[in-house]
Amino acid sequence: MKISKSRRLFLTGAATTLALPFMPSAVWTRRASAASCVAPRRFMAWMVPNGMVMNNWTPVTTGTDWALTPILKPLLPVRSKIKVLTGLDNQETAVPGKPPGDHGAGTGCLLNMLPVFGHLNDAARTSVDQLLLPALNSGDCGTPLLPSLNIGLQGDNGLCDRVSCDFSRAISWIKGKPQPNIYDPRAVFDRMFTGFGEMPGMSDAQAAQRKAEQRSVLDAVLSDIQSLNPKLSKSDKDKLDEYATSLRELEVSLDNMGTGRSCEKPMRPEASAKLDQERGITPTAIVESHTKVFVDLMALAFTCDITRSVTFMLGNGTSNNDFGFLLGSSTPHHGTSHHLQDPKKLEALTKIDTWEVQQIANLLGKLDAAIDADGKTVLDNTTFYMSSDIADGDTHNHYDMPVLIAGRAGGKLNVDGAHVNYTPGLKFPRKLVGERSDVHTGRALVSILQAHGIMQDSLGDAKGGPLPELMNT
CATH class of the missing domain: 3.40.720 (Alkaline Phosphatase, subunit A)
Incomplete structure (x- = not known):
């Protein structure tokens, strides 16, 4: 049986949706296993x-x-x-x-x-x-x-x-x-991680408020991560930890590229x-x-x-x-x-x-x-x-x-x-x-x-x- 997109696991919170790494132990199948999955x-x-x-x-x-x-x-x-x-x-x-x-x-x-x-x-x-x-x-x-x-x-x-x-x-x-x-790197980030970043038509004040609210994407979903961990194998837990670390480092890197709305405008x-x-x-x-x-x-x-x-x-x-x-x-x-x-x-x-x-x-x-x-x-x-x-x-x-x-x-x-x-x-x-x-x-x-x-x-x-x-x- 094929696994549809809707059965992939996501973390959601604070108007943010994150796709998780591919983790076989977290995949639902009728056999309750991921044995049929090919990477x-x-x-x-x-x-x-x-x-x-x-x-x-x-x-x-x-x-x-x-x-x-x-x-x-x-x-x-x-x-x-x-x-x-x-x-x-x-x-x-x-x-x-x-x-x-x-x-x-x-x-x-x-x-x-x-x-x-x-x-x-x-x-x-x-x-x-x-x-x-x-x-x-x-x-x-x-x-x-x-x-x-x-x-x-x-x-x-x-x-x-x-x-x-x-x-x-x-x-x-x-x-x-x-x-x-x-x-734009931030536009790529927003495309990958739905819900992060500014929405079209936002004022500077609204953009600043959104940035403050989403200073760390992972902070909005930490409780979901904790609830997911017991369901995972050790290797998948390690993979999720690596993912969280990579995302935090990436977010810091994006923040360091500039402040305010200037990073949302064309690069030139x-x-x-x-x-x-x-x-x-x-x-x-x-x-x-x-x-x-x-x-x-x-x-x-x-x-x-x-x-x-x-x-x-x-x-x-x-x-x-x-x-x-x-x-x-x-x-x-x-x-x-x-x-x-x-x-x-x-x-x-x-x-x-x-x-x-x-x-x-x-x-x-x-x-x-x-x-x-x-x-x-x-x-x-x-x-x-x-x-x-x-x-x-x-x-x-x-x-x-x-x-x-x-x-x-x-x-x-x-x-x-x-x-x-x-x-x-x-x-x-x-x-x-x-x-x-x-x-x-x-x-x-x-x-x-x-x-x-x-x-x-x-x-x-x-x-x-x-x-x-x-x-x-």
Whole structure:
């Protein structure tokens, strides 16, 4: 018998509703057990903008015994649960013609592999995260609160590469319709935890009163937690304690981002709105602080089974996130990525790329520390896919793409810490721009679909079926 959403446990109080972590001992079934429950599987797509410094990204050797490169070093704690794919190619998909430019083209096809050029209004454009929903949001363990969650750092600004801005500002699509991102961490929090935060139309006084009343979401439901504890197994009690601690830390982090209603408004400072609209420069403080909070929120979204599908854009196409906090002075990403092989710019870009990978490592580490219903980690039951709109920021190529996969889809994917190279002619020390190959980037996405039981052999322009190196037979 399937368990409906209404049978999942919630904590309620003070106009607040919280979804609890998935706890088998708290699940009701006709057999009064959760033996039939299978731990839910999850999918996350993470876009890094402006490519990577590929000679500092690519491992020199293949197999599992490769040395960590400068950019990939942060992944050391989870290296046995990642797979690095070198030599994937979606050049002809991204730029069969122009417009758009390379950034809009690469972002627009990132998860659907349908060209933007000639397909501006094509209803066939549905992204992998959405195609996976029937497989993710079903089964004996019920459905999550949110079908999917789309998050972005940069906001609705920046360059649009001469076509609709949707192709630079969204990677999740349903039948030709972009699924907009949420850019405000507090709005993401409110979406995840119903009832927390301000309601539309509130005055400043009302907002202040609500904030005072809900200073700690958990304080409103402590009595419910106490009444629930006797019903739980020891492992589930530990999981609930971890959840409570994580939520308190997250709430403090959100409070520290600002006071009053200012945190509820758009992320861009009002004084520089015109400049941001023209150049899409994300203030450096936003890049540093919001990314950390988003990582915490996305980890909670999976470990608490609030959603099983997340897309995250660390920047839009043609992103100009300012990395001044990392490099000591204002350093807009897109401008820096046009490096012209300048050693100083390449050094700065390597630091940016390493920081970006560190954020991924932080997320994967949180998922790998959380034990799922089947005794595996949440990361084991997750599929994580990272790529970019382009490969090299100066050349704007869509071959030799940086692709990272993590998690094991509940054992359906062969993610074993290996590096796979589909361009065997690549020589080391390698150049910034590698070789073309006949292996389409989209075949990695087809592999993910098939690992979840969606047995299609193509996605958009990507033909040839799954990548054998990714599939567990």
